[in-house]
Amino acid sequence: MSLSHLPPDSSVAPHQQDSPSNAVTLRINASEHRLTLDNRVTLLDALRERLGLTGTKKGCDHGQCGACTVLVDGERVNSCLTLAVTAEGREIVTVEGLADGDRLHPVQQAFRDHDGLQCGYCTPGQICSAVGALAEAERGWPSHVTEDLAADVAALDADEVRERMSGNLCRCGAYGGIVAAVLEAAAESNRGAA
Ligand code: FES
Ligand code: FES
Numbered sequence: 001m002s003l004s005h006l007p008p009d010s011s012v013a014p015h016q017q018d019s020p021s022n023a024v025t026l027r028i029n030a031s032e033h034r035l036t037l038d039n040r041v042t043l044l045d046a047l048r049e050r051l052g053l054t055g056t057k058k059g060c061d062h063g064q065c066g067a068c069t070v071l072v073d074g075e076r077v078n079s080c081l082t083l084a085v086t087a088e089g090r091e092i093v094t095v096e097g098l099a100d101g102d103r104l105h106p107v108q109q110a111f112r113d114h115d116g117l118q119c120g121y122c123t124p125g126q127i128c129s130a131v132g133a134l135a136e137a138e139r140g141w142p143s144h145v146t147e148d149l150a151a152d153v154a155a156l157d158a159d160e161v162r163e164r165m166s167g168n169l170c171r172c173g174a175y176g177g178i179v180a181a182v183l184e185a186a187a188e189s190n191r192g193a194a
Contacts, residue, residue, distance in 0.1 A: 004079055010192075019038050019039065019040060020038075020039045021036055021037060021038050021039065022036070022037060023035070023036050024036075024037055024084065024085050024087075024088045025088060025089075026046065026087055026088060026092060027089075027090070027091055027092060028047070028051070028053065028086065028092045028093075028094060028097070029053075029092070029093060029094060029096055029097025030097065033051055035050055035084075037050070037052075037084050039083065039085050040083070041083070041084050041085075042057055042079060042080055042081070042082060042083060042084060043070070043072075043077075043079040043080075043082040043083065043084045043087050043092070044056060044061070044068045044079035044080040044082075045084070046084035047070070047079060047094060051062050052098055053094050055095040055096045055124045056068055056069075056070055056094050056095065056124055056125070056128075057077060057121055057122070057124055057125060058080065058124070059121070059125075059169075060080070061080045062080065063078045063080060063081040064169075065122070065125075065168070065169045066078065066122070066125045066126070066129055066167045066168030066169060067121065067122050067124075067125040067168075067169075068080040068125060068190075069124075069125040069128045069129045069132070069167075069168065070092060070093065070094045070095075070116060070128055071089060071091075071092070071093040071094075071125060071128055071131060071132055072090050072091070072092055072093075073090050073091050074091070074093075074132070074135055075132055075135075075136075076128060076129050076131075076132030076133070078167075083101070092125070094124075094128070095124035095127055095128055098127065098128075098131065104145040104185075105127070105131065105187050106185050106189065107127050107130045107131050107134070107181070107182070107185045108127055110180075110181040110182070110184040110185040111126070111127060111177070111178070111181045113125065113159075113181070114177045114178075114180040114181040114184060115174070115177040116174055116176075116177035116180070116181035117172075117174055117177070118170075118172035118174045119171075119172050120123050121171070122168060122169065122171070122174075124168045125168055126165070126168045126170065126178055128155065129165060129167065129168045130165065130178075130182045130185060132188055133161075133164040133182070134156075134166060134182070134185060134189060136154075136155065136164070137154040137155075137160070137164070137186070138153055138154075138189070139153075139156055140152045140153055141154060142154055143160055143161050143163045143164050145160060145163045145173070146158055146160065156182075156183065156186045157183075158179050158183065161179050161182045161183055161186075162175075162179060165178065165179075165182060
């Protein structure tokens with residue numbers, strides 16, 4: 001078939017065709033960022049490639065490893081599976097936003113204290129996920145291994161932490177330290193609430 005018989009734009013692959021873009025304002029770590037984004041850009045790529053917030057890591061880019069975990073309105077999400085334009089108007093927190101000045105977030109401090117990392121690549125996602133997981137337990141959200149489904153606050157033991165953090169993979173196998181760190185942060189949180 002000659003090209004003259006093809007529709008006018010058929011020589012352009014679908015991914016090369018003009019795609020809708022939108023001006024969006026993303027609120028990240030308490031600062032607003034105005035961006036024009038292709039609607040297909042993920043939150044992960046917007047953070048890393050457009051805003052230079054490279055604390056959030058790209059592992060699998062397919063929702064399987066948890067390296068890209070950030071908090072959106074206080075809940076953990078895989079930023080590689082979230083379109084950036086859908087995050088407009090929501091409160092996004094990345095690992096860069098957890099510390100209070102020079103004072104580490106209690107989960108960050110616990111990871112340091114318990115050697116919850118080796119190469120550190122998975123650590124930002126682990127820490128954001130742990131912050132979200134602790135908030136979920138605080139709200140009484142049960143996990144697959146929770147026995148008391150009616151509890152106002154879900155009690156965390158090592159099995160609970162392993163289950164709740166199971167979406168975050170660590171190629172270094174630093175799981176022992178990670179579980180200890182999350183348990184320590186949970187205990188710290190309980191002490192603060194008492
Ligand atoms: S990079 Fe998002 S889950 Fe792996
Ligand atoms: S500390 Fe290296 S991947 Fe987790």
